[in-house]
Amino acid sequence: MANTSWKNFFLSLIDYKTEKYVIAKNKKVGVLFRVFQLSVLAYIIGWVFLTKKGYQERDDAIQSSVITKLKGVALTNATDSGVHLWGAEDYVIPPQGERVFFIITNFIETPNQRLGYCAESTRVLDGHCRQNEDCTEGEAVISGNGIKSGRCLNSTGTCEIYGWCPIEKRHKPKEAILRKAENFTVFIKNFIRFPKFQFSKSNILETNDDMYLKKCRYNETQHPYCPIFRLGDLVHWAGHSFQDMALLGGSIGVLIQWKCDLDKDYSKCNPQYSFTRLDVKSNNSITSGYNFRYARYYKDGAGQTYRTLFKVYGIRIDIMVTGEAGKFNIIPTIVNIGSGLALMGAGVFFCDMILLYLMEKSTFYRESKFETTKYESARWKHKSRELKPLPEDGTPNRQDVWKGKFIDLSRNNSEVSS
């Protein structure tokens, strides 16, 4: 007994159950449904797979390493500082060729500063005073150049301070001293790696020609793989004028984008360069421009320290590397196919709604589609496929169950009971 029931159970497991369908010969809804199916198919193939590459696994956590090198010399002759020849070791800060670097385009040099007492600058608000009491001894001047000594100097109307004297002249420069920096060139070496796919590449043209990189300049159409940029061009492509930016400084972003389809050839994965100005250009001196100070320290014969203070304005270049790689992977393919199939289900739902409730013959279709089964008739006992024997009929009957209707087809008694 138990063996038979287990055997039946396993046999029933490998029966193939398929859903029963009603063919409603309604051309309108049929065409609508086919149109819907074709749209879903077109959407899946055209948009999800071809355009958005939905069959690919994506990696956007790009690892990037950037090395830069500037070339160019310029001679300056400023009133305060005299003649100076600027090379990359002077105007690039920091000098070691980093991803973010600053090029001096303008500066205010204050040489021979020594610690001592002098008047605070008139341009510093907190330094203004009318009498000695306005200058609290030992208090640092807010946004100032030193510590108040306690005396108010009438000659300038500012506090006397202890600091590096002579203090820096706080005037806005009128022209960019190192304006020739426009012609300097920067060589950007970029090495990227997509960790998910173990894919590495660099942006330098793989060429046997040694001289190519010595002479070429980046050009979007003719030399797209020569990452040597003239600074003036960089700023120009960002939509600004180098000379304007050089006066008070600014910030330029060089965006290197790697959009790679790794199902294609290695040589097809190449960077796109775009340039944008990062700082907000405004008349507000707090927010616009870019400057900072540094000092060079010296000792004189007596061992006393003195220094040269530099307030440098310039253009900061920020190289930002982004990238996204895609490679065929079975999982996103299946997820997207699965979603598309589920979407077909939505189409069935909507077409059913139209067929069953909105068309003129909807009641008919509803009755075709739905069959009611109700376990309520007291007339017959439901005992797995047995029919209550009818009195007159001696011939064996078979009870056929379909959708809750039982046809009791004995010879004499043809009744349909529900």
Next chain:
Amino acid sequence: MANTSWKNFFLSLIDYKTEKYVIAKNKKVGVLFRVFQLSVLAYIIGWVFLTKKGYQERDDAIQSSVITKLKGVALTNATDSGVHLWGAEDYVIPPQGERVFFIITNFIETPNQRLGYCAESTRVLDGHCRQNEDCTEGEAVISGNGIKSGRCLNSTGTCEIYGWCPIEKRHKPKEAILRKAENFTVFIKNFIRFPKFQFSKSNILETNDDMYLKKCRYNETQHPYCPIFRLGDLVHWAGHSFQDMALLGGSIGVLIQWKCDLDKDYSKCNPQYSFTRLDVKSNNSITSGYNFRYARYYKDGAGQTYRTLFKVYGIRIDIMVTGEAGKFNIIPTIVNIGSGLALMGAGVFFCDMILLYLMEKSTFYRESKFETTKYESARWKHKSRELKPLPEDGTPNRQDVWKGKFIDLSRNNSEVSS
């Protein structure tokens, strides 16, 4: 013929096939199923779409550029180094306003170092010796200050080394010399861009008031868009004391988070600042604190090089910008809807299980739901809708096929054969 069959094929293509359903008038399972459907709907709408914004495409590969500027001066008077006025050009390393910068809060200055022979520090383990043989000539002292000369000096119990003499005194500082750095302020300019959506923004309040940024300080409730922070506040908000950290140094992270819903207004996308201590605070001198050394080189009148060695302790500020933007996109919407619909299918599966196997009338429902078709009767030949003519009956019959049962309804012979 062929035309007709093609025509029939195309006509059959646009027939609308809909699944046949059995209505089981079982309120319990019906209510259970509706409850399940409502839960799935509530989950999709409430959680996936409203809370997790599942209708949006997300971009978390934020591009960020940070420019910092510190302000503040402090006067120090140390035994070894004398009086020194510290400005931003002195205490910020590097000075060019980078994303990661270091502020000196304490230092050990060793001036006038010249190359020569002197005793290694007693605090260096590898420098200890008892006799000359312990000091191998030409060998560098591990974690030391120079190269062993081969002599062991009895006065100190350490090897004589060739290096920059006098060597640095390796004592742990007792107080932070530049403790007034607590009052310095840092102005953090952050420019971000979400490349997927071509969306850019900066964290500076767009205001016409020039004086606002000169005077304001960051305050989470009153001035959330003034990114000027007092250093002491920064450390305090990270949960630590500035003076404690200033002694041996440490590392603070400033996290700027941009969570932007780009379906909303541009002005709603604003950064959130949070502060955390990055280094592990412990008594282990190897891992705690933050210090490094640098040197300033000078040449005397004879052209001989001498230097001042600085061992600086301080607080390193690491500005980490993260962000995530979301914008409505049809694909994630559809993927999530699709998954929800597939989930409905799971509900059908479970309710069917309950109806067909767990309820008391389950056998009845099973028989209503499943119809068996079995191609095994030898009695009739299956030839597309034709019935084998029965001997007696001359009237034309129609063979009706339904689920494998054939009703042969000739006048005399009413038989149901399966």
Next chain:
Amino acid sequence: MANTSWKNFFLSLIDYKTEKYVIAKNKKVGVLFRVFQLSVLAYIIGWVFLTKKGYQERDDAIQSSVITKLKGVALTNATDSGVHLWGAEDYVIPPQGERVFFIITNFIETPNQRLGYCAESTRVLDGHCRQNEDCTEGEAVISGNGIKSGRCLNSTGTCEIYGWCPIEKRHKPKEAILRKAENFTVFIKNFIRFPKFQFSKSNILETNDDMYLKKCRYNETQHPYCPIFRLGDLVHWAGHSFQDMALLGGSIGVLIQWKCDLDKDYSKCNPQYSFTRLDVKSNNSITSGYNFRYARYYKDGAGQTYRTLFKVYGIRIDIMVTGEAGKFNIIPTIVNIGSGLALMGAGVFFCDMILLYLMEKSTFYRESKFETTKYESARWKHKSRELKPLPEDGTPNRQDVWKGKFIDLSRNNSEVSS
């Protein structure tokens, strides 16, 4: 009336509708379908959930902070520069322990440069000349050392320039002066944070043993959590020879990978270190190697500036931290389950195709599965379940509708009309 219809509507809402299935007792297709279902289940459980951890939400926007510290001294004695003892304050650029740092392994020192007139180097192409007219006065030498004065010097065949003289000798170095840098050690402190999960960790072994970190060296099997690396080992693990790289410099990437399953214990989330050479090794001097220049400025007794120019070659170490964390989340679990379920639907589709069109009894199964309903008979009026009374028959009939076939089972007239 209205109440009744609303009541009926609500009652109909909680009827449970289940699809009708045809059981095709076809073992072959049944087994095929079960095999397909098992494969989909195995794929979902084995691949999507266990291998790819599809039940987890992922965060790959790792926040990282790196602090480095180098130790080691070396003595050099070069012809031009004399004896020099190099400590970390000298050979690490920048000195503050950043994520990207450069170690000097070779250098060309040009001391005592003063502004003046001298001959351009013969190795600079643009400096070559035959007569004065080749040297345009005031023009900067491309890739050169100064500004052309207008004179062509016969002794060298190059233009006379105004620049820092004596100019640097542009010879390729033959051996790495600071080759002992191979024994220097770098201590890499890495702090990471996964913002989505608010999870933080550092890569330093949490130990009470102070002496452990003073003495250990990184070893992949024995000391995996001691992030102190000997430079020579770093380069060796990257697959290159330190001495080869030290000659002209190069670039090494240290990849720190954090792959964390946050459903597991905190102590299981640990970094993996791997090492790779970043620059392309080639004979091309433009692209290979790594070097830059910086200068130290001095003033003599007369206040005249002179400088020492350093062209340094070395190894740049780029510490790149990547990571990915996963933690159980209900949404990706459901999305992946949903996709799997939809995939089952594909299985049904294919098995149906086989059953209905490819097997030998396919016509039979097609007719079992699909029922046609056609609203075209003029014989009877469709009025919700009423039969047109036939003339002779006085007994009440019931019109049974199934799949568009109507059995009019009056006693006398057994007709099947479609």
